[in-house]
Amino acid sequence: MKPDDALELRPGQSTELLKELHILTREGRINQDSRRKLKQVYHLYQFIEKLLLELPAAPDRPTLADHGAGKSYLGFILYDLFFRPRGCGHIYGVETRSELVERSRALAARLGFERMSFLNLSAAAAADETALPDTIDVVTALHACDTATDDAIAFGLRKKARFMVLVPCCQAELAACLRQNKALSLSRTPLAELWRHPLHTRELGSQITNVLRCLYLEASGYQVTVTELVGWEHSLKNELILARWTGQRRHSAAQRLRALLAEFGLESLEARRYPGLP
Numbered sequence: 001m002k003p004d005d006a007l008e009l010r011p012g013q014s015t016e017l018l019k020e021l022h023i024l025t026r027e028g029r030i031n032q033d034s035r036r037k038l039k040q041v042y043h044l045y046q047f048i049e050k051l052l053l054e055l056p057a058a059p060d061r062p063t064l065a066d067h068g069a070g071k072s073y074l075g076f077i078l079y080d081l082f083f084r085p086r087g088c089g090h091i092y093g094v095e096t097r098s099e100l101v102e103r104s105r106a107l108a109a110r111l112g113f114e115r116m117s118f119l120n121l122s123a124a125a126a127a128d129e130t131a132l133p134d135t136i137d138v139v140t141a142l143h144a145c146d147t148a149t150d151d152a153i154a155f156g157l158r159k160k161a162r163f164m165v166l167v168p169c170c171q172a173e174l175a176a177c178l179r180q181n182k183a184l185s186l187s188r189t190p191l192a193e194l195w196r197h198p199l200h201t202r203e204l205g206s207q208i209t210n211v212l213r214c215l216y217l218e219a220s221g222y223q224v225t226v227t228e229l230v231g232w233e234h235s236l237k238n239e240l241i242l243a244r245w246t247g248q249r250r251h252s253a254a255q256r257l258r259a260l261l262a263e264f265g266l267e268s269l270e271a272r273r274y275p276g277l278p
């Protein structure tokens with residue numbers, strides 16, 4: 001291994017895992033194409049590690065559910081660096097593509113990562129899945145498509161998550177509602193100019209969706225911070241929403257959320273997306 005490569009690997013880290021994830025070549029060198037991916041996942045790892053360290057120690061904890069897990073890069077790195085050395089806790093990957101679930105299961109079995117489970121489920125169905133425990137400490141959703149982030153939030157609320165770490169992806173649901181009511185909105189308010197052009201409808205739709213998500217979390221007892229996911233420059237979707245359970249449900253956030261829905265003619269979304277609003 002070149003000294004440069006060694007710097008990027010952590011003590012005790014499974015080189016076998018990194019080879020399987022194609023981050024290391026068969027010869028054990030850092031794959032140049034994957035160097036960036038490794039940096040990104042480390043960045044998120046460092047962020048999540050701090051949250052995991054805040055959780056009370058218990059034999060079967062921490063528990064973490066990753067929605068829209070894909071190839072489970074994040075889950076595997078978290079397990080290898082945090083869960084494996086501690087010998088406790090469990091990671092659940094939730095993913096709709098069965099081939100990715102099978103692949104992750106096989107890889108976890110090969111590496112002996114016993115406390116990882118992969119569920120071939122949608123984020124929406126996961127809350128009712130009996131294979132998952134009643135409470136989950138940390139919910140993550142990294143570029144989970146469209147409304148999967150909303151489903152991950154609903155899951156986190158049901159499972160009384162202590163933390164939710166969300167990097168939303170593209171979002172189409174709200175933009176479709178904006179589009180539907182466009183003519184009416186344009187006649188009603190000059191603000192509708194903000195979503196008159198299709199590109200703006202899409203972008204504003206994403207922006208409002210994330211604002212509403214934050215308000216919903218605040219109304220549901222979470223403290224929310226929104227930052228940029230550093231190192232994710234290649235992606236336009238690099239907004240990181242961190243929700244930390246405090247138990248203080250903010251009524252003003254619920255009021256604001258409803259006012260925003262009314263302002264944009266989106267009241268029909270309340271029952272579907274924000275059913276727990278006080």
Ligand SMILES: C[S@@+](CC[C@H](N)C(=O)[O-])C[C@H]1O[C@@H](n2cnc3c(N)ncnc32)[C@H](O)[C@@H]1O
Nearest residue numbers: 068069070095096097122123142143144145148
């Ligand atoms: C853009 S990929 C991100 C994968 C991974 N989180 C990452 O960042 O490398 C989104 C993944 O979410 C999955 N997905 C899409 N909708 C989903 C849903 N409703 N529930 C669970 N998984 C979903 C897709 O199959 C895909 O693997």
